[in-house]
Structures are given as structure tokens and as C-alpha cells.
Amino acid sequence: xxxxxxxxxxxxxxxxxxxxxxxxxxxxxxxxxxxxxxxxxxxxxxxxxxxxxxxxxxxxxxxxxxxxxxxxxxxxxxxxxxxxxxxxxxxxxxxxxxxxxxxxxxxxxxxxxxxxxxxxxxxxxxxxxxxxxxxxxxxxxxxxxxxxxxxxxxxxxxxxxxxxxxxxxxxxxxxxxxxxxxxxx
Numbered sequence: 112x113x114x115x116x117x118x119x120x121x122x123x124x125x126x127x128x129x130x131x132x133x134x135x136x137x138x139x140x141x142x143x144x145x146x147x148x149x150x151x152x153x154x155x156x157x158x159x160x161x162x163x164x165x166x167x168x169x170x171x172x173x174x175x176x177x178x179x180x181x182x183x184x185x186x187x188x189x190x191x192x193x194x195x196x197x198x199x200x201x202x203x204x205x206x207x208x209x210x211x212x213x214x215x216x217x218x219x220x221x222x223x224x225x226x227x228x229x230x231x232x233x234x235x236x237x238x239x240x241x242x243x244x245x246x247x248x249x250x251x252x253x254x255x256x257x258x259x260x261x262x263x264x265x266x267x268x269x270x271x272x273x274x275x276x277x278x279x280x281x282x283x284x285x286x287x288x289x290x291x292x293x294x295x296x
Contacts (some may be wrong), residue, residue: 124207189218
């Protein structure tokens with residue numbers, strides 16, 4: 112799964128299958144990212160049925176779905192997390208964060224609100240706080256899906272520019288420091 116040559120691996124994290132409009136926005140976002148020659152893109156759709164929300168209390172075996180997700184998150188250099196308006200933090204995303212806290216560390220996370228007039232306001236703020244608590248770097252910049260497509264393209268390209276800059280910078284830093292990346296814990 113590592114990116115070939117010097118390209119960055121960007122994982123677009125979709126917390127749920129969402130509405131047809133949400134799926135169209137994710138497909139558009141994926142297509143926009145694939146236009147770049149400096150990234151490889153993976154789209155990971157999480158659902159509560161696929162990824163267990165709670166961890167076994169007895170420290171039992173790690174479920175296969177959790178094991179399957181781990182290399183995708185570990186190999187990502189950067190993430191784009193799709194936030195749905197007024198959904199709060201979906202259980203599937205909470206589970207991905209909880210099971211894989213270390214996979215987000217020292218990586219950039221762009222949060223894109225779909226269908227939100229205020230660009231997700233509270234949900235974006237909550238997600239930003241969550242990822243900062245994991246020692247991830249959150250990328251500023253809202254993308255409005257309504258309105259002019261050229262404005263959306265320009266905002267998305269600017270967000271991807273910032274995301275890839277941080278991804279390359281943090282990847283170089285992780286390689287220089289090694290596995291001892293500082294944590295907030």
C-alpha cells in the first residue's frame with residue numbers, strides 16, 4: 112500500500128455511506144484529488160456495522176475489521192475527513208479514532224463539511240479538537256458544496272495544496288525522528 116515514487120498517500124475518510132448528494136460530493140472530491148500528480152488516493156467508507164464501535168472490555172482479540180483498517184491508516188500520509196452537516200462525530204469515525212489513535216499522529220487532517228451552509232460549524236470544530244488531541248495537524252479551509260463549481264474547485268485545490276505541504280513536511284519529520292513521535296498523552 113505505500114505510495115509509489117515520491118507521491119503522497121491521501122486517504123479520504125467517509126464516516127457513512129450518506130445520501131446520494133453526499134456520495135456525489137465525495138466522488139467529486141476524490142476526482143479532484145486524483146487530478147494531482149503528487150498524490151495517490153484511497154477512499155475509505157466507514158460504517159458502524161463494519162467497524163466495531165466498542166473495544167472488548169476483557170482485552171480480547173482485535174476484530175478483523177479493525178485489523179484490516181490499520182494498514183490503510185498507517186500507510187496514509189494525510190487524511191481528508193468528510194463531515195456531514197449536523198451529524199456530530201459519527202460512531203464509525205469515533206471507532207476508527209479510538210481503535211487507531213497512533214495512526215493519526217503527526218499527520219495532517221483536512222476536514223471537509225458536505226452540505227453545510229456554515230461549513231459544518233460545530234461538527235468541524237469538534238473534529239478539529241479531536242484530531243489535535245491525537246497530535247495530528249488540522250488543515251484550515253472550508254469548502255462549500257453549494258454554489259459556483261469554479262469557487263469550489265479553487266477552494267478544494269487550495270485545501271489540497273495545504274494538505275500536501277503539511278503531509279510532505281510531517282512525513283519528512285516522522286522519518287527523521289523515527290517511531291518516537293511525541294504524543295499528547
